[in-house]
Amino acid sequence: MDADVVVIGAGAAGSSTAWHLAQRGRDVVLLERFARGHAWGSSHGATRIFRVAYRDPLYSRLATESIPMWRALERASG
Numbered sequence: 295m296d297a298d299v300v301v302i303g304a305g306a307a308g309s310s311t312a313w314h315l316a317q318r319g320r321d322v323v324l325l326e327r328f329a330r331g332h333a334w335g336s337s338h339g340a341t342r343i344f345r346v347a348y349r350d351p352l353y354s355r356l357a358t359e360s361i362p363m364w365r366a367l368e369r370a371s372g
């Protein structure tokens with residue numbers, strides 16, 4: 295199998311990485327050891343708290359910058 299990038303782990307971080315690379319035209323393979331929607335990672339579950347208050351201002355800035363990306367994901371995924 296040929297790919298530009300192989301991402302291992304389809305949790306929130308790996309899925310986001312693969313999705314953004316694919317949107318930029320990269321040929322991406324995303325590998326996950328369990329079935330889609332499994333409950334053995336940190337990203338399972340239907341609800342999350344979204345916060346921008348962190349001790350480190352870098353995390354506050356990154357969380358704020360991510361809000362439009364979450365909205366784009368909501369639109370793309372329905």
Ligand SMILES: Cc1cc2nc3c(=O)[nH]c(=O)nc-3n(C[C@H](O)[C@H](O)[C@H](O)COP(=O)(O)OP(=O)(O)OC[C@H]3O[C@@H](n4cnc5c(N)ncnc54)[C@H](O)[C@@H]3O)c2cc1C
Pocket residue numbers: 302303304305306307308309325326327328334335336337338341342343344345
């Ligand atoms: C109970 C709980 C509640 C949380 N609540 C919040 C919240 O309210 N708000 C918030 O912002 N954050 C919350 N978090 C934190 C947030 O969910 C995690 O930081 C985030 O989901 C981590 O994503 P990840 O992709 O790094 O890891 P994971 O979701 O764990 O994804 C890693 C994936 O890699 C796969 N994998 C591992 N090794 C391999 C391998 N060798 N080959 C193939 N696949 C592999 C695993 O199966 C898994 O699917 C919560 C976490 C937990 C556990």
